[in-house]
Amino acid sequence: MYLPRSLPLWLLILSAHTLTVQLDSISSNCQNVCNILESEFGPTALHYYGQDNFTIWDAKQLEVQYACRFEPSNKTEVAAALRVLADTWCNFAVKCGGHSRDPDFSNSVGGVTIDLRRLNGVEVAMNGSVARVGGGAVTADVYSALDARNLSFVGGRVGSVGVGGFATGGGTSPLSSRHGWALDNIYEYELVLPNATSVTVNEHQHSELYWALRGAGGGNFGIITSFVIRTFPQGPIYAGRRTWNDTYTDQVADEVYDLYTGQDHNTQVSADFYYGYVQAEDIFTPTVNLRYFDPMNTTGSPPAFASIDRIPAATFSGQISSLGNITGPGRIPATPPPQRHLFQTTTAFPSREWLQGSLQIFREEVEDIKSVEGLNPQIITYTIPSRAIQGMADRGGNALNLSNVQGPLFITLLSTAWLREEDDVLVGDFYDRLFSRLEDASRRLNVYHPYKYVGYARLGEDIFSSYGADNREKLVQIQESVDRKGIFTSSGLCRGGFKLR
Numbered sequence: 001m002y003l004p005r006s007l008p009l010w011l012l013i014l015s016a017h018t019l020t021v022q023l024d025s026i027s028s029n030c031q032n033v034c035n036i037l038e039s040e041f042g043p044t045a046l047h048y049y050g051q052d053n054f055t056i057w058d059a060k061q062l063e064v065q066y067a068c069r070f071e072p073s074n075k076t077e078v079a080a081a082l083r084v085l086a087d088t089w090c091n092f093a094v095k096c097g098g099h100s101r102d103p104d105f106s107n108s109v110g111g112v113t114i115d116l117r118r119l120n121g122v123e124v125a126m127n128g129s130v131a132r133v134g135g136g137a138v139t140a141d142v143y144s145a146l147d148a149r150n151l152s153f154v155g156g157r158v159g160s161v162g163v164g165g166f167a168t169g170g171g172t173s174p175l176s177s178r179h180g181w182a183l184d185n186i187y188e189y190e191l192v193l194p195n196a197t198s199v200t201v202n203e204h205q206h207s208e209l210y211w212a213l214r215g216a217g218g219g220n221f222g223i224i225t226s227f228v229i230r231t232f233p234q235g236p237i238y239a240g241r242r243t244w245n246d247t248y249t250d251q252v253a254d255e256v257y258d259l260y261t262g263q264d265h266n267t268q269v270s271a272d273f274y275y276g277y278v279q280a281e282d283i284f285t286p287t288v289n290l291r292y293f294d295p296m297n298t299t300g301s302p303p304a305f306a307s308i309d310r311i312p313a314a315t316f317s318g319q320i321s322s323l324g325n326i327t328g329p330g331r332i333p334a335t336p337p338p339q340r341h342l343f344q345t346t347t348a349f350p351s352r353e354w355l356q357g358s359l360q361i362f363r364e365e366v367e368d369i370k371s372v373e374g375l376n377p378q379i380i381t382y383t384i385p386s387r388a389i390q391g392m393a394d395r396g397g398n399a400l401n402l403s404n405v406q407g408p409l410f411i412t413l414l415s416t417a418w419l420r421e422e423d424d425v426l427v428g429d430f431y432d433r434l435f436s437r438l439e440d441a442s443r444r445l446n447v448y449h450p451y452k453y454v455g456y457a458r459l460g461e462d463i464f465s466s467y468g469a470d471n472r473e474k475l476v477q478i479q480e481s482v483d484r485k486g487i488f489t490s491s492g493l494c495r496g497g498f499k500l501r
């Protein structure tokens with residue numbers, strides 16, 4: 001740091017103090033990078049904290065003070081930015097849909113946020129079987145481009161979720177019972193490596209990276225500027241949603257279990273089960289989303305859902321619609337104001353007793369945090385269908401180590417929203433207690449499975465060990481081989497996210 005020697009001592013102390021405060025949040029290295037990027041790519045590509053309309057899904061990420069936010073418009077600009085960042089040694093984060101729950105995952109603490117939002121193009125091949133999708137595209141961009149051609153892809157349940165985070169970690173989709181997980185439906189990646197060179201990664205070129213990118217999540221191997229994804233014919237689907245009053249919870253859970261196990265091989269059917277606490281009314285409610293892919297009727301629920309439909313619902317909606325319309329818009333809504341969120345996940349082999357028990361544990365543990373302001377906890381369980389597990393062996397396999405498992409598996413996500421920072425610890429303790437009880441229960445019933453889905457994971461969990469010791473080791477070696485300087489590691493420049501090292 002430069003300070004003129006002639007300054008009086010008191011001013012020196014004052015300046016040093018002011019500078020230290022600034023340096024804590026934004027380094028002069030990063031300020032330099034922002035200046036360089038602005039002079040190279042123009043003022044419209046750069047945005048500064050405090051003068052920016054930036055929104056991101058989670059309040060903890062929204063509170064982050066970045067030096068600047070850069071919006072590259074193509075892969076050359078992504079590579080150029082990465083080169084400047086590495087040469088200047090300024091920390092950064094990469095953002096696609098911005099649905100992460102922790103600072104530095106996709107909004108940089110004091111560094112540069114590389115916001116890929118402009119890389120949202122979708123180009124569909126003439127023959128309709130593949131599309132090239134920008135590394136910053138969100139689910140809705142892709143569904144809407146494909147819906148118009150009666151095509152679809154293995155996308156998410158919510159339009160604003162980024163393909164970048166979703167597809168690199170796993171990608172469980174309403175269409176997974178027919179087409180598998182998103183990561184097994186990607187033919188090719190265009191990747192800017194840590195040394196700022198752009199490469200094509202597929203089954204034949206950089207095949208080790210192709211394997212590693214399928215499961216390790218974003219932020220370990222570089223920046224993906226585009227994906228070549230599989231697309232397929234798909235018309236409008238049946239989408240039903242039912243909620244019940246808590247009286248029926250056991251019955252609903254029973255029917256959900258029967259549907260998850262009995263219809264596992266039915267490639268028309270998909271369902272998601274939510275059990276939540278509604279603070280305003282102090283009640284618990286079960287909700288089920290039902291999907292049927294090729295409905296013959298324009299009205300009416302398909303026969304596959306007859307038994308669950310018989311339980312008297314408090315609310316019901318059913319429609320035949322496109323995936324784009326069902327999953328909603330791509331922009332994160334400006335209102336309501338962002339809330340704080342925590343996700344954590346566990347995996348189990350199918351068990352009726354465990355499914356029922358998980359709801360009981362949830363009810364008991366929620367008792368202790370009912371006073372948390374704005375509390376909205378949901379325990380969500382759906383399957384990894386057998387079809388999706390089989391697909392995990394396609395094109396050389398992926399990093400998850402699930403392809404030999406006898407399916408289906410149950411994947412459970414605890415998703416909680418709340419309002420105030422003061423309650424972070426309370427919510428964290430609630431998660432600790434709840435997951436320790438859930439996993440004790442699954443072990444006791446002999447249905448525990450170690451796999452943790454990175455897209456639903458909580459910071460601090462050892463995700464990659466859940467892929468098996470050998471797979472973890474192989475991932476670390478691949479990471480080291482492309483990133484000798486450790487730029488995409490927890491002690492490097494791109495520090496947020498689930499890191500291999």
Ligand SMILES: Cc1cc2nc3c(=O)[nH]c(=O)nc-3n(C[C@H](O)[C@H](O)[C@H](O)COP(=O)(O)OP(=O)(O)OC[C@H]3O[C@@H](n4cnc5c(N)ncnc54)[C@H](O)[C@@H]3O)c2cc1C
Nearest residue numbers: 096097098099100106135157162164165172218219224497
């Ligand atoms: C409301 C909601 C609904 C969800 N629904 C589903 C669902 O239906 N199915 C499912 O499987 N998951 C779902 N998820 C989980 C979601 O897939 C993960 O949270 C995912 O990481 C979000 O990706 P993103 O691009 O939106 O987030 P971001 O925070 O932008 O990215 C996540 C991580 O990936 C990195 N990354 C993103 N893009 C790139 C890129 N192009 N190159 C390199 N690194 C990149 C980021 O740096 C970051 O570390 C949901 C999450 C939320 C909050």
Ligand SMILES: *[C@@H]1O[C@H](CO)[C@@H](O)[C@H](O)[C@H]1NC(C)=O
Nearest residue numbers: 046047048050051052053054
């Ligand atoms: C913020 O958004 C508003 C409305 O979209 C726009 O008019 C304004 O120019 C934006 N400001 C900045 C700093 O981007």
Ligand SMILES: *[C@@H]1O[C@H](CO)[C@@H](O)[C@H](O)[C@H]1NC(C)=O
Nearest residue numbers: 040041072073074075076077
């Ligand atoms: C990327 O965008 C820049 C403008 O910043 C343009 O000059 C360049 O030609 C573009 N490169 C590619 C490969 O499209």
Ligand SMILES: *[C@@H]1O[C@H](CO)[C@@H](O)[C@H](O)[C@H]1NC(C)=O
Nearest residue numbers: 124125126127128129130131
């Ligand atoms: C469809 O077109 C793409 C891109 O042109 C090509 O790679 C792919 O092999 C084609 N697929 C079929 C089934 O013809």
Ligand SMILES: *[C@@H]1O[C@H](CO)[C@@H](O)[C@H](O)[C@H]1NC(C)=O
Nearest residue numbers: 147148149150151234235236
């Ligand atoms: C999509 O399918 C509908 C219904 O079958 C048909 O009317 C429409 O023309 C199709 N659109 C395209 C672009 O093929």
Ligand SMILES: *[C@@H]1O[C@H](CO)[C@@H](O)[C@H](O)[C@H]1NC(C)=O
Nearest residue numbers: 244245246247248283312314
């Ligand atoms: C729940 O349903 C039962 C049976 O229909 C009914 O008696 C009870 O009043 C309902 N409770 C609420 C809170 O709606």
Ligand SMILES: *[C@@H]1O[C@H](CO)[C@@H](O)[C@H](O)[C@H]1NC(C)=O
Nearest residue numbers: 295296297299300301302303
């Ligand atoms: C069509 O809907 C009716 C009633 O809504 C139902 O009885 C019938 O089984 C449905 N047929 C198909 C093929 O989904």
Ligand SMILES: *[C@@H]1O[C@H](CO)[C@@H](O)[C@H](O)[C@H]1NC(C)=O
Nearest residue numbers: 236237320321322323324325
């Ligand atoms: C999707 O929404 C658009 C706009 O509201 C509408 O025109 C279209 O018909 C809808 N598609 C389906 C299949 O419902």
Ligand SMILES: *[C@@H]1O[C@H](CO)[C@@H](O)[C@H](O)[C@H]1NC(C)=O
Nearest residue numbers: 401450467468469470471472
């Ligand atoms: C995959 O998981 C199994 C069972 O947990 C474990 O024994 C095996 O070592 C793992 N394989 C790899 C390649 O990590």
Ligand SMILES: *[C@@H]1O[C@H](CO)[C@@H](O)[C@H](O)[C@H]1NC(C)=O
Nearest residue numbers: 193194195196197481482483
């Ligand atoms: C960049 O890294 C890749 C992967 O390690 C390597 O193959 C390539 O030679 C490197 N390029 C340059 C210009 O250093």
